[in-house]
Amino acid sequence: MGPDRDLEKREVWTVSDLRRWAEDPPEGPDRPILSVFGDPVAHSLSPPMMNPALRECGIGGRYVRVRVEAGEFEEALRLLPAAGFTGTNVTIPHKFAALRAVDEVDPLALTLGAVNTVRFENGRLWGSNSDGPGFLRALRESFGVEARDLRILLLGAGGGAGRAVAIQCALERCRRLVLVNRTAAKVEELCRELRALAPGAEPEIVAWTGDALREALGTIDLIVNATSLGMDPADPPLAPAEALGRNHCVFDMVYKPLRTRLICDAELRGARAINGLSMLLHQGAISFETWFGREAPLEAMRSGLEGAAAALEEETR
Ligand code: NAP
Numbered sequence: 001m002g003p004d005r006d007l008e009k010r011e012v013w014t015v016s017d018l019r020r021w022a023e024d025p026p027e028g029p030d031r032p033i034l035s036v037f038g039d040p041v042a043h044s045l046s047p048p049m050m051n052p053a054l055r056e057c058g059i060g061g062r063y064v065r066v067r068v069e070a071g072e073f074e075e076a077l078r079l080l081p082a083a084g085f086t087g088t089n090v091t092i093p094h095k096f097a098a099l100r101a102v103d104e105v106d107p108l109a110l111t112l113g114a115v116n117t118v119r120f121e122n123g124r125l126w127g128s129n130s131d132g133p134g135f136l137r138a139l140r141e142s143f144g145v146e147a148r149d150l151r152i153l154l155l156g157a158g159g160g161a162g163r164a165v166a167i168q169c170a171l172e173r174c175r176r177l178v179l180v181n182r183t184a185a186k187v188e189e190l191c192r193e194l195r196a197l198a199p200g201a202e203p204e205i206v207a208w209t210g211d212a213l214r215e216a217l218g219t220i221d222l223i224v225n226a227t228s229l230g231m232d233p234a235d236p237p238l239a240p241a242e243a244l245g246r247n248h249c250v251f252d253m254v255y256k257p258l259r260t261r262l263i264c265d266a267e268l269r270g271a272r273a274i275n276g277l278s279m280l281l282h283q284g285a286i287s288f289e290t291w292f293g294r295e296a297p298l299e300a301m302r303s304g305l306e307g308a309a310a311a312l313e314e315e316t317r
Contacts (some may be wrong), residue, residue, distance in 0.1 A: 033061030134283025156227030158186025
């Protein structure tokens, strides 16, 4: 099968395909060698980002989507080495199951409590997590800043992505870490964890109200949205627009749509703002480095990712 973009966007394989491939591994330059496991997974942008990287580096094989249901995860993972795979990415809802299913876990993934990258080596499964480090690289590339120099307010700190970013920022000893979440109990628990993981880090909790956010934002450098709010244009605003200003950098982890209400509000008031594509790109680059032990061809990945994201946005407009 050829690597054309439309095909990459729609192709979804299943665990039955993995069983077939494990018995009779496909051959040739288009054989699957990497995948993303998820459910749903049909709109994953990883194949159009990763396949140009494989081509650019002259690595035969391609990256495919596999829809894996909850009860199938461990079997699916164990089939991959026999099917000739190098590794896989893991996305919603399997990142926590992946931590338990692998044979070895790198220390950061263990701390984050989730695995999004699995590599096969000498018959063993190695789990790691590129989400937190991908966030740090995206921050550096997009705004030219380091998390450790920033006062950060994190909306949605209690979700999976928010937790990863909060832990990474605490490990970086950022100047200030303010956690906001709709369900307060989740960030209270996270705060206890952060104090144990990064002694000296003093995470704060701010209630999700207009007044509390207005006050907190006066002494914040970076606002991160790790909620799913913003995906639907009818979603309520995340923060009072008048509290955003040119002193802020805004990192919206949402990438569909490419320009969320938060990004528009922020830019209108002179803030610098980016969407979640840069984090997706950099976590993908780190996964690539984990599998192949070489630098990822970032520009080939970026252009594949941006092209596919724009096409997806156009299609669903
Ligand atoms: P998740 O674990 O389900 O967490 C969802 C978060 O959003 C929770 O904090 C939840 O608050 C909050 N939330 C949901 N609906 C809300 C509402 N109506 N009002 C206020 N808060 C609400 O999901 P996730 O995996 O962390 O993903 C979160 C977002 O990050 C998604 O948009 C995802 O696409 C994006 N993401 C991007 C990247 C990237 O590379 N750019 C990577 C991972 C995730 P409660 O705790 O109160 O439920």
